[in-house]
Amino acid sequence: VSYSHQVANRHVVVLGGRPRAAATVAELLAEGARVTVVAESPDATLEDLIRRGLVEHRSSPDLDLIEGADLVIRPAEPDPTPPASSGVIGSVTLVGGGPGDPGLISLAGREAIEAADVIVTDRLAPPAALNWARDDAEVIDVAKIPRGRSTPQERINRLLTDAARSGRRAVRLKGGDSFVFGRGGEELVACAEAGVPTRVIPGVSSALAAPSAAGIPLTHRGLTQGFVIVSGHVAPDDPACTVNWDAVAVSGLTVVVLMGVRQLAAITARLVAAGMAEDTPAAIVADGTLASQRTVRATVADLAERAAAEGIGPPAVTVIGDVAGLDLNP
Ligand SMILES: C[S@@+](CC[C@H](N)C(=O)[O-])C[C@H]1O[C@@H](n2cnc3c(N)ncnc32)[C@H](O)[C@@H]1O
Numbered sequence: 001v002s003y004s005h006q007v008a009n010r011h012v013v014v015l016g017g018r019p020r021a022a023a024t025v026a027e028l029l030a031e032g033a034r035v036t037v038v039a040e041s042p043d044a045t046l047e048d049l050i051r052r053g054l055v056e057h058r059s060s061p062d063l064d065l066i067e068g069a070d071l072v073i074r075p076a077e078p079d080p081t082p083p084a085s086s087g088v089i090g091s092v093t094l095v096g097g098g099p100g101d102p103g104l105i106s107l108a109g110r111e112a113i114e115a116a117d118v119i120v121t122d123r124l125a126p127p128a129a130l131n132w133a134r135d136d137a138e139v140i141d142v143a144k145i146p147r148g149r150s151t152p153q154e155r156i157n158r159l160l161t162d163a164a165r166s167g168r169r170a171v172r173l174k175g176g177d178s179f180v181f182g183r184g185g186e187e188l189v190a191c192a193e194a195g196v197p198t199r200v201i202p203g204v205s206s207a208l209a210a211p212s213a214a215g216i217p218l219t220h221r222g223l224t225q226g227f228v229i230v231s232g233h234v235a236p237d238d239p240a241c242t243v244n245w246d247a248v249a250v251s252g253l254t255v256v257v258l259m260g261v262r263q264l265a266a267i268t269a270r271l272v273a274a275g276m277a278e279d280t281p282a283a284i285v286a287d288g289t290l291a292s293q294r295t296v297r298a299t300v301a302d303l304a305e306r307a308a309a310e311g312i313g314p315p316a317v318t319v320i321g322d323v324a325g326l327d328l329n330p
Contacts, residue, residue, distance in 0.1 A: 008032035010070035015061065017042030019121060019139035020075040023130035025055055030101070030128060030291050036065065044143030044150075048123045051148070052313060054292055080118070080138030090117070090164040092191050094184050096177040096203015097125040099210060101289040105129055109201045117168035120159055124175025124206075124315055153183060157190035164196040175315075176205040181231055181258055205229075207256050210288025210317035214295040215329030218254050223322040226253045232260020232318070236270040249274035254321035261314045265304035271320065276300055281325030286316035297324070 012028050014021050017039025025046065028035050036056040037046055050057040058065060066072055093112045098104035105113075105126065113119065113132045121130065123143035130139055140159060142151040156172075163170035178184030178200065191198045207229045211218055218227040228248060236245040248255055249271040260267055264284070272278055278301040287293045298306040300320050307316075 006031075007071065010034065011036070011068065012071045012073060013038060013061070013065060013069040015039075015072065015074040016077060017046050018077040019043060019045070019119075019127070019130055019141050020077045022046045022049070022127040022141070024073055024075045025049060026102075026127035027131060029054060032291060036069070038065070043141040044148075045121065045123050045125075045127055045141050047149065048143060052287075052292075054287075076135075078135045078137075080136060088167050089195075089197065090166065090168040090170060091197045091199065092160045092164050092170045092172060092187070093199045093201060094172045094178040094187060095174070095201045096182075096205075097122075097129060097173050097175055098204040099176055099206040099213075099289045100124070100126050100287065102126040102128040102131075104204050104209065104289060106201060106203070109203065112171050112199075112201055113173065115169060116171040118163045119171045119173055120156060120163075121173045122175060125173040126175075129173065153186060157187055160187060161191060161194035161196050164191070165194065174203070176207070176209070177203040180205045180207060180229070206288055206315065206317055207258055210285040210293075211256065211283075211319050213289045213293060213329075214283065214285040215327045216283055216285075216319050217323055217326060217328060218256065218319070220323050220326065223326075224252060224254050227256055227321075228253045229256045229258065230260075232257040232263050232267050235263045235266040237266070245270045246274040249276040254319060254323050257318040257320070259314070260318050261307070261312065261316050264307060264318065267318075268300050268304050268320070271300055276320075280320060281322060282318065282320040283324040284312055284316050284318045286312045286314070288315075288317060297327070 012033045013036045015038050022045045038058045038061045040059050049055045095109040095112050118138040120140045142156050174182050234241045280300040282300045282303040283297045284307045285295045296307050296310045
């Protein structure tokens with residue numbers, strides 16, 4: 001579906017909260033529409049877009065809303081075809097969905113989505129890519145929202161292996177690359193244990209794409225000879241943290257932090273305490289490659305404060321190092 005500029009700055013009401021509605025909403029947002037979703041209990045991916053303030057939400061439609069809208073869409077949520085019981089084993093393909101812009105999925109990834117009988121999708125996987133799914137494909141949203149609703153990993157593994165055992169071609173669609181903080185390894189192990197054939201289609205990780213889209217090169221001749229990608233989901237002084245932040249601070253490498261919004265103040269303070277110069281450039285890129293992409297630039301000493309003041313929330317990638325002072329976007 002392409003609404004090609006007809007919906008830019010228009011108010012569009014989408015009726016429904018299932019995966020195809022999420023796909024439509026993502027497409028509309030990319031085209032610059034203002035979107036209100038009407039659904040009593042939206043699936044997790046839509047709930048996340050609502051929580052991030054990217055779309056408005058109503059539990060039920062009212063006449064004022066409908067009459068005031070420029071466009072009202074009710075996406076069809078087709079009934080999936082029942083699983084084939086041919087006795088032939090199906091397959092599981094892990095598709096790295098890229099950072100958010102569906103244009104950044106590989107051709108192989110798109111082909112796998114088009115061919116899939118069942119698609120198990122995630123919060124940060126580009127919902128608009130579901131528009132490529134067959135009408136009779138089953139789409140299951142197992143989005144995990146930080147500190148919100150989530151589906152246990154064991155249940156996701158089971159969904160995948162059950163689908164393949166019933167002869168279906170399953171796609172596991174995720175944000176970025178499945179093997180970068182994506183639990184793709186665990187899913188592959190579960191499939192191997194169940195004797196299910198698998199394939200991995202690499203994706204463009206947000207760790208690379210968000211800085212790149214913001215005009216920040218992670219390496220730059222004369223500034224740094226490398227980068228390190230670290231999870232910031234726990235604070236450096238948390239017993240669960242296994243990262244040697246003191247070594248990271250003095251490594252001379254660009255530091256890229258994923259899942260680090262909540263602990264940003266603790267992480268940056270630790271880097272400075274461990275010897276990183278306070279005036280080291282730093283930047284945080286939220287919603288990288290989406291229409292809502294935002295970048296806040298600062299130093300390592302004041303990034304956390306500036307990001308909070310600007311209302312930056314997840315998903316966001318933080319870049320710390322001399323390269324973060326560059327802004328090469330034309
Ligand atoms: C559970 S990790 C998954 C990473 C994913 N597998 C990848 O390779 O991009 C989630 C984190 O990825 C980052 N992230 C994902 N999509 C993003 C985007 N479009 N813009 C900025 N950060 C993003 C954020 O740091 C977020 O907290």
